[in-house]
Amino acid sequence: MFRSLQSRLFLTYLLVAGLVLLFVAVSLLFLLLRSPSGDQRVYLSLERSLPTIARGQGRLLLELEGEELNSTIERMDQMSGARVILINPQGEVLVDSRSTESPVPEEVLQQSGIGQEIVRGRFGKVGEGIWLYVSQSLVQHFRIILASPRPTLMNLRLWWDSVLRPILQAAGIALLLSIFLSWLMSRWVAAPLDRMAEVSRAVAAGDYDQRLQPGGPEEVRGLALTFNEMVTRVQAGRKAQRDFVANVSHELKTPLTSIQGFAQAILDGTAQDEESQQHAAQVVYDEAQRLHRLVEDLLELARMDAGQIDFHQDRVEIITLLSAVVERLSVKAAEAGVDVINKVGQLPVLIGDGDRLAQVFMNLIDNAIKHTPEGGQVSLWGEYADGWISIHVEDTGPGIPEEELSRIFERFYQLDKARPGGMDRGVGLGLAITREIVRSHQGRLVAQSELGRGSRFTVQLPVVRADDTTLAVDRG
CATH class of the missing domain: 1.10.287.130 (Signal transduction histidine kinase, dimerisation/phosphotransfer (DHp) domain)
Structure with missing residues (x-):
């Protein structure tokens, strides 16, 4: 159980929602119990009863004595539902309707208000019962106190219907809603992953036409x-x-x-x-x-x-290298009736593999000779700008169609498949190898062509300082 991602996400969301609701409920209950709202109700109830007793019965209480006074105090207790305490001007308790309860502290007995001011307060100890009281002065400096026990958990029934029941109902609705939202969220996250697993299995089985629709987070x-x-x-x-x-x-x-x-x-x-x-x-x-x-x-x-070819780091005089390559191909160019014109002037020294770079230009010039008709020419020239050397090999052949220009560096791709066989026939790997060698020197090989006017291949190589011991041939 709960092995799938969706079920685990659902359980996680549900636990988080449940814990949040539980924390809110406990916190709210704690705040309600600690808040003065319950005390305030008691005070207000006592204050509503106090004026009636003080004005209507106050003078009468002073005229009574003994058992008659005790009986009157007990009736007031029953009528108001509060403990009634009468205090004389010396701060002594004359009569207490609930004398068996917690005694009234001395500081409460000596407390006095200004005029007809109603004084609020509390007395008692935790565990023995806390009493909330209101007091007011009577005639001749007598005082009357009405006291009631402070609300506790036993008093929850007093405000269950008005407070707790709506809170619990709202919490229940919120819990049901969180269950539904948790299921939606877990499905929203897990559904794309399930689809991805399904497509992965299809691809593993050989169906490479499968694709995923991006969705979810x-x-x-x-x-x-x-x-x-x-x-x-x-x-x-x-x-x-x-x-x-x-x-x-x-x-x-x-x-x-x-x-x-x-x-x-x-x-x-x-x-x-x-x-x-x-x-x-x-x-x-x-x-x-x-x-x-x-x-x-x-x-x-x-x-x-596989990156298994070692490129030697040597100083390469590009003009010397190109002169040697042109010399080696001079016989073939003469047999084909093609003039090879080397216009490359003085250029900065390169750090690279001279043999591999010679192979690059040998292949490019050889291809240019093959594709140039008799009487045409192959031109070489170079330039240096912004740390790069560019060597151009241009012929006056028939050119390369635009739709095929982007494919000439593909392996085994042959532009002229009608070329007759023999030693000069290639297999379409020369330009692929040439591009790999140039890339290994962190250079670029660019082809341009125009039908009827010929083609131009440009080798761009970065110039590395002659004293630099690192040749930039990392294929990354």
Whole structure:
């Protein structure tokens, strides 16, 4: 019992409400008992009876003596319901209608009022009974006292109907209302969590289309939004995983099919002459190289994702690095009939991994050469501003459609799928690796393109002081 969150919240709210009501009831009862309201009633009742006795019977009391006086005092007691005490001018008790009760203290006997002033007071001891009294002077300095016991718990019946009963009725209504509100509050808090548990079980079972409707308290709404974002990312991750497996399978299948086919041609004698055998062997070699590059790229991306690649901290002269890369690609550019123009001037020294940065620009310039028609050109230039070096690689190729520009850095995404096979054909991992290397240097890789005019790739790298021993390559 009370194992669910809703039942525990309900019990908690109910206990809090009950304790508050109990505290209010006890406090109110205590205040009522300690308040002067009960005393005030007694005083008012005594004061209503006192003038009648003082004016109407006062002179008569002075004329009576002995048993006749005692009988008259007792009748006054019965009529007023109060203890009647007559005091002489010397402060002595002449007669007391309840002489067996607590005696009147000396200070009360010696008390005197001014004229016809009514004096209030109390006497007695706790445990023996407290008496409330009013007194007034009579003729010839005689005084009369009317006294009544102070209300106690035994007197609750006097004001039960007028005070306690309405309070208890209101408390009962408040308790019922608190039970209902406690149930509503517990349901309001627990319902979204129950729904979240239900959706979590559905997601765990493989239904990634489930989403939560944010509701309940702010914290629960935030949890629902975070949960939806988590499911979306998991769904995207699973889709990326499926796409990755499909792409790898496709990229492996094509070269393996070629290798198998031409190897079979050599084995079964289909390639009989030396030229045919040489061609088959060359195709097998080229496709094996392609497979090797694919495996190397996949391993490199996996190491980057796992943060297992060490980036060396070296001083990098960017102009020297780019000149070396252009030199290495000069033969390929000449064969393609493309001019590579290096306009990069003097720039600040970088702290980074020179080999990895060379790989970045090698890939970007190589792609630019591949996508530039014969007679076109690839231009490089750089700039430095606000602590950042920007290197631009721009070609005069056909450009990239706007709808595909945002996807060129995706793994296995190939813009020109009609490109013929062979050693120069890529598998769509080059730009993905390039972006990861730039990010590892806390840089940015930006692509811009205009159809019919060419594309521009910009590598932005932060300049780190040459004497700084920390290379900003933390992938966070």
